[in-house]
Amino acid sequence: MNLLLLEEADFIAADRVVLTDRRFTHMQEIHRVAVGDSLRVGRLGGLMGEARVLRLEGHEAELSVSFEREPPAKLPLTLVLALPRPKMLRRVFQTVATMGVPKLILVNSYRVEKSFWQTPFLEPEAIREQLILGLEQTRDTILPEVIIEKRFKPFVEDRLPAIAHGTLGLVGHPGPFPPCPRGLDQPVTLAIGPEGGWIPYEIDLLGKAGLAPVQLGERILRVETAVTALLARLF
Numbered sequence: 001m002n003l004l005l006l007e008e009a010d011f012i013a014a015d016r017v018v019l020t021d022r023r024f025t026h027m028q029e030i031h032r033v034a035v036g037d038s039l040r041v042g043r044l045g046g047l048m049g050e051a052r053v054l055r056l057e058g059h060e061a062e063l064s065v066s067f068e069r070e071p072p073a074k075l076p077l078t079l080v081l082a083l084p085r086p087k088m089l090r091r092v093f094q095t096v097a098t099m100g101v102p103k104l105i106l107v108n109s110y111r112v113e114k115s116f117w118q119t120p121f122l123e124p125e126a127i128r129e130q131l132i133l134g135l136e137q138t139r140d141t142i143l144p145e146v147i148i149e150k151r152f153k154p155f156v157e158d159r160l161p162a163i164a165h166g167t168l169g170l171v172g173h174p175g176p177f178p179p180c181p182r183g184l185d186q187p188v189t190l191a192i193g194p195e196g197g198w199i200p201y202e203i204d205l206l207g208k209a210g211l212a213p214v215q216l217g218e219r220i221l222r223v224e225t226a227v228t229a230l231l232a233r234l235f
Contacts, residue, residue, distance in 0.1 A: 001023070001026050001030070001136045001137075002040070002136060002137060002138070002139050003040050003041065003042050003048065003135070003136050003138075003139040003140070003141075004019075004023055004027070004039050004040065004041045004042070004051065004136075005023075005041075005042050005043075005044050005132060005135060005136055005141065006041055006042065006043050006044065006065065007044050008044075012062075015064055015065055015066060016054075016062060016063070016064055016065070017051070017062070017063050017065055018060055018061070018062050018063075019060065019061050019063070020059055020060040020061075024059065024060060024061050027039070027053075027061060028056075033053050033056070033061075034053065034056070035053050035054065035055065035056055036052065036053060037052070037053045038050055038051065038052050038053075039051045039052075039053070039063070040139065041063075041065055041067075042067075042071065042135075042139070042140070042141035043067055043141060044132075044135075044141055044143070045141060045142060045143070046067065046141055047067035047068065047069060047070060047071070047141070048067060048068075048069045048070070048071055048139065048141060049065060049066045049067035049068050049069060050065070050066055051063040051064065051065045051066075052064050071139075071140045071141045071142055072100065072138075072139070072140055073100070074100045074101070074102040074142065075099065075100045075101055075102065075231065075235050076167075076185075076186065076187040076188060077101055077102065077103075077187070077188050077189075077190060077231070077234075077235070078102075078103045078105065078163055078164075078167070078187075078188075078189045078190070079096065079101050079103065079104050079105065079190055079192070079227070079231075080105045080107055080160070080189065080190065080191040080192070081104060081105070081106055081107070081191075081192050081223070081227070082106075082107055082108070082109035082111070082112055082192065082193045082194040082198070082223075083106050083107065083108065083109070083112045083116050083117065083194070084116075084194065084195070084223040084224070085113075085116060085195075086116060086119035086121050088222070088223055088224050089116075089119065089121050089122075090121055090126075090130050091224050092223065092224050092227060093127060093130035093131055093134065093146075094130050094131070094133050094134035094137070095134065095224060095227055095228060096131070096134065096144055096227070097130075097131045097132075097133075097134025097135050097137075097138065097140070097143070097144055098134040098135075098137050098138040099138075099227075099228070099231050099232075100138070100140065101144050101231070102142075102144055102145065103144060103145045103147070104144055104145070104146050104147070105146075105147045105148075105149055105155075105163075106122075106146065106147070106148050106149065107149045107150075107152055107155055107156075108149070108150050108151060108152045109152060109193060109194050109198060109199075109202060110198075110199045110201075110202065111193070111194040111195070111196045111197075111198075111199065112194050117150060122148065127146055128143070131143050131144060131146070152202065152205075153205065156202075156205045156206060156208075156209050157205065157208075157209070160189075160206075160209040160210075160211075161209045161210055163189055164189040164209055164210040164211060165210070166187065167186070167187040167188055167189045168181075168184065168186055168187070168188045168189070169188075169189045169191075169209070169210040169211035169212060170188060170189070170190050170191070170211060170212060170213075170214050170234075171190075171191045171192075171193075171198065171203060171206050171207075171211045171212065171213045171214065172190065172191065172192045172193070172213075172214060172215070172216070172226055172230050173193060173197055173198055173203060173213040173214070173215060174197055174215055174216075174218070174220055175197075175213065175215060176215075177212075177213040177214055177215045178212075178213075178214055178215075179214065179215060179216070179217075180214040180215065180216055180230060180233050180234065181214070181233075181234065182233055182234070183234075183235070184234050184235060188234060189210075189211060190230060190231075190234070191206055191211050192223065192226055192227060192230065194223065195222065195223055197220075216229055216230065216233070
């Protein structure tokens with residue numbers, strides 16, 4: 001935890017918070033704070049700043065807080081991602097938040113197993129928990145927007161063209177396609193498929209929506225690795 005994220009329920013005054021949950025435990029066991037110590041803090045959805053420990057007793061800590069810095073800028077990106085397997089999904093949520101993706105759209109695909117959509121990791125609170133872990137890692141306060149689209153064809157035909165309009169539309173896909181571009185400073189709509197890639201029909205529909213296939217080479221990557229590699233290369 002590189003940033004102590006604070007929520008509205010933590011505040012007992014405009015410049016005071018009391019913590020009693022895992023953040024309090026982390027302060028004690030990892031940071032080993034004492035009264036008078038300072039910590040980096042951020043207000044979820046708002047500014048970042050500093051906190052000073054005023055009181056440590058029992059199972060709670062009281063801190064004085066001040067906020068003066070904007071969080072880091074997000075990437076100019078909309079990420080369209082075929083739903084990965086549940087075990088990987090949690091890590092992907094953290095990665096997306098850590099790397100500064102502002103919008104993630106989870107979609108269906110022919111190679112996405114139907115059982116994946118039943119995972120409890122898609123519950124709003126479960127998604128939020130993983131995104132917060134990513135924000136704490138990277139020192140950010142703004143939660144990414146997560147949208148779930150269970151029907152691939154209606155989404156790609158009816159909504160994706162408007163999302164991709166005015167952006168560089170790309171599809172990460174292995175094959176004889178142009179290499180993924182590097183170091184962009186323009187808005188991008190990027191679609192990444194499931195393990196095994198999109199099927200030809202899906203590539204065709206994505207192309208009609210304005211997204212062109214690009215590749216990272218001959219190696220086939222896991223979804224979580226492909227997300228990191230593509231974002232690092234693009235931006």
